[in-house]
Amino acid sequence: MQWLSSTFAAFAMLFAGFLPHAHVVFGGDMMFDRTVRTAIEAKGGDFIFGCIDPVLSKADLVVGNLEGPITGNPSQSVGSEVGSPDNFVFTFPPSTASLLAAHHVGIVNLGNNHILNFGNDGVRSTIAALKQAHVGYFGDPISSTVATTSVNGIRLAFINYNEYQSPEKGGTSASTTVSQIRSARAAGEVPIVYTHWGVEYATSAPAYVQTLGHEFVDAGAALIVGSSPHVVEESEVYHGVYIYYSLGNFIFDQYWNDAVDHGLLIDVDITSAGVASVQEIPVVLEHNRQTCPQ
Numbered sequence: 001m002q003w004l005s006s007t008f009a010a011f012a013m014l015f016a017g018f019l020p021h022a023h024v025v026f027g028g029d030m031m032f033d034r035t036v037r038t039a040i041e042a043k044g045g046d047f048i049f050g051c052i053d054p055v056l057s058k059a060d061l062v063v064g065n066l067e068g069p070i071t072g073n074p075s076q077s078v079g080s081e082v083g084s085p086d087n088f089v090f091t092f093p094p095s096t097a098s099l100l101a102a103h104h105v106g107i108v109n110l111g112n113n114h115i116l117n118f119g120n121d122g123v124r125s126t127i128a129a130l131k132q133a134h135v136g137y138f139g140d141p142i143s144s145t146v147a148t149t150s151v152n153g154i155r156l157a158f159i160n161y162n163e164y165q166s167p168e169k170g171g172t173s174a175s176t177t178v179s180q181i182r183s184a185r186a187a188g189e190v191p192i193v194y195t196h197w198g199v200e201y202a203t204s205a206p207a208y209v210q211t212l213g214h215e216f217v218d219a220g221a222a223l224i225v226g227s228s229p230h231v232v233e234e235s236e237v238y239h240g241v242y243i244y245y246s247l248g249n250f251i252f253d254q255y256w257n258d259a260v261d262h263g264l265l266i267d268v269d270i271t272s273a274g275v276a277s278v279q280e281i282p283v284v285l286e287h288n289r290q291t292c293p294q
């Protein structure tokens with residue numbers, strides 16, 4: 001039977017070579033307030049992405065977590081005392097959506113613990129800005145949207161699981177995420193789950209997060225990408241499916257140790273049969289607010 005398994009594996013690899021491929025780059029948490037906002041005001045938004053652009057421009061699609069709403073409200077966090085309540089209230093300027101689009105970020109996750117910093121009005125403002133800039137979104141706390149798109153003929157479904165908002169407040173339950181995964185599979189789409197979960201600054205995923213990751217794979221997820229801890233956590237391959245528990249920070253202004261100012265991008269090669277390969281791209285968050293390949 002061993003020769004049969006080896007023959008099947010070889011055939012599967014050969015078959016995958018004839019399938020269309022999509023290269024999707026995933027990043028972690030993106031925050032465009034506080035000192036990132038003031039750096040943009042001083043040097044322009046293109047400056048923030050200037051160092052990482054060569055990596056992003058090679059992708060068919062870039063996906064990340066938008067860690068807050070896009071609104072016209074004045075910033076509460078700029079100039080606030082570090083650790084004060086205002087320091088954790090985020091609003092991103094209206095130009096953020098077009099900035100994302102200009103730097104190849106085509107879809108963003110909205111299912112996180114800061115998207116409701118300005119309530120449902122902030123969510124609606126975010127969605128309007130993203131639509132105007134032709135940036136897709138998923139996981140919004142109003143309707144738990146699943147983003148579907150076709151990349152090089154491959155039908156992808158981006159699904160959120162957000163630990164930090166209860167279903168009563170517009171968040172998603174694990175059962176909702178499982179149902180969305182199964183629906184995507186039934187529709188012939190490749191389900192990709194982007195999560196906001198876990199313990200902030202913990203360098204290892206807790207057991208309950210690993211259990212959830214396995215549950216999503218068992219439901220049919222082709223890839224799981226985690227965010228929220230602000231540090232890179234471990235990855236694993238479970239039943240042939242990659243699980244990245246946390247990619248850490250992508251665009252952020254945290255610098256107190258190497259764990260928070262180093263993140264991870266993953267360049268994922270996807271076919272209609274699922275994930276063919278993953279390339280890891282370590283990044284460093286520079287003190288000038290640029291993110292650069294390490």
